[in-house]
Amino acid sequence: MSATTAGGEVVVRNAQGLHLRPATEFAKLAMATGCRVQVRTDAGDANGASVLELAMLGITQGVTLRITAEGPSAGDAVRRLIQLVESGFVV
């Protein structure tokens, strides 16, 4: 499988936003995809596999995340991450 780049946007729906626990779920999934995942908001950029960087963006409900992934099956990785955010971080 060749390395690809993909991107997508999603709005955080759950009331708490990206608190540490949701951020952990996000980072775990980002890590599991095997892709380099980057998250961008109006507040700045974060490595999608870093709970700390995600948390430091202070993402609350209603914030739009622009997710990019680089690596094997990047499109699939972005789709799964968006799904996780849309589900309200239920795993």
Next chain:
Amino acid sequence: MGDPDGGRMEVHPGIAVSPGYAIGPVAVLREDGVRVPHRTVPAKAVPAELAKVEKAFEAALEEMNELARSAGAGTEVQSILSTHQMLLEDPALRASIEQRLREGKLGAETAVAEALDAISLRFENLPDPYFQQRAADVRDVRRRLLRPLTGVRGGSKSGGDPAVIAVRELSPSATASLDRAATLGFLTDVGGPTSHTAIIARSLGIPAVVGLGDVVSRIEEGAIVVVDGNRGEVVLNPDESSLARYRALAEKHAAWMKLLSKLRELPAETRDGHSIRLMGNIERPDEVDGVLRAGGDGIGLFRTEFLWVPGKPPPDEDEHFRAYVGAAKKLGGKPLTIRTFDFGADKATPDPGAEREPNPALGLRSIRWCLERPQVFLPQIRAILRAATHGSVRCLFPMISGVGELRRAREFVDRARVQLRAEGVAVPDHVPVGVMVEIPSAAVLCDLLVDEVDFLSIGSNDLIQYALAVDRVNARVASLYEPAHPALLRLIRNVVTVAGERNVPVSLCGEMAGDRLYTVLLVGMGFRDLSISARAIPEIKQAIRSITVEQARHAADWCAGARSAEETRGRIREAMAELLRD
């Protein structure tokens, strides 16, 4: 312990957050915001400093693993630790330390301190209070990493003599690293009933009083103190008579705890081998721990009103869901009975648009109010269905007066299920639905209701109020509020009998179930499920273990012949005296 050279006795009121009594010398913890001097190193020393950082991470992680093991799975301590563990393992944290160290030629401790200070500063500057508070977690991790690097001992009292810990504010990791065996109690200047300190003290079973104001700075190390976790008081330098009084109270409390722990292991079973399911009534998810500790078999009544904070908008589906899943997970497979919103009358509605009613107990309250507000009710039902995939969740509707209202409430369940399935969300095929029997009409019509529900729960508090037309909080008529009233007993008996014939489980929740005077009567009428406060579980369990179902049936039949509440109570007492003689 009564130190003749001790200072004058002082009594300080605070907030009782964890019950019990602690008497002993105090150990004052100073908050250890370790100051780190700026140290640079020659370029060739960088690899050695990096190795030190690596070692500090290893030591911190190892320490954390050990603490997590001793805390036990699923505890609050463990959840705080897992947050810190996650921060320690974060790739961005290491990268930031390494970059500072390489580029600035910094000593290991300087690089660690500066990197973590920058991170906690960023959290402090975020607008959202939740994220601001994460700065405290970062500072905690900083302390942990600096401890092996600077040789500074942390805030733990491990290995010392047993002492009462006094500290302005207990940081999560200081709480976690305290040596349980050497910690008699806690007293803190700040904090409230839901602070981390409170939750952890309760989960460790250590007496604690918080929110004392400004007391800690005035305590001398080694002074004798009493922490009264029942009343919420701290006594500094108690005199001889106070000491004697508190020692007696402590002894009584210890004896009670011993009985409790003995009973916890034993089943709630009558002498002739019938088991009674003793469940707990709770108002918040973290109270599940107390119910399990007391030996409860699940939750028979989870009041959900706490979720709607007055002045705030109603909780959304996720807030409901998190609370329910949190409780369900703690319970393993034991039942979690979630009662939908029961606002109105004594439980003031947080709805700012609510109209004043001349007679709120008979007004638009509870399920009636919910049925008119799908935007509030439906998210709750959806969350209950979603949570049902994580445990043995049951949905309980309050204040149902008859079949029509039940069907309208059930429509919400059907609607929520269809919606969720259409959204691709997993929902179990069957989520048990039950109703509270607390309006006399429901008790009379229970033969119709049982055809359309999976279980019944008698709410004795409201049933008494409505059957006898007595407002129990009105002191002028409170004496007429009578659980032993023959009319009430007939209503209850009808419900248990009908439900028993149709094999529909019926429980009783309400103060009557937690009063051991009525245990014989209730078991004799046929109850096999009771739901009571965690505190009452050991006592009721003991009552159950001292009778047989046969004896209880005789007693209940005999009481059924009583013509007044006084007569009923007299007969119960006589029956109990006879049982004790056997």
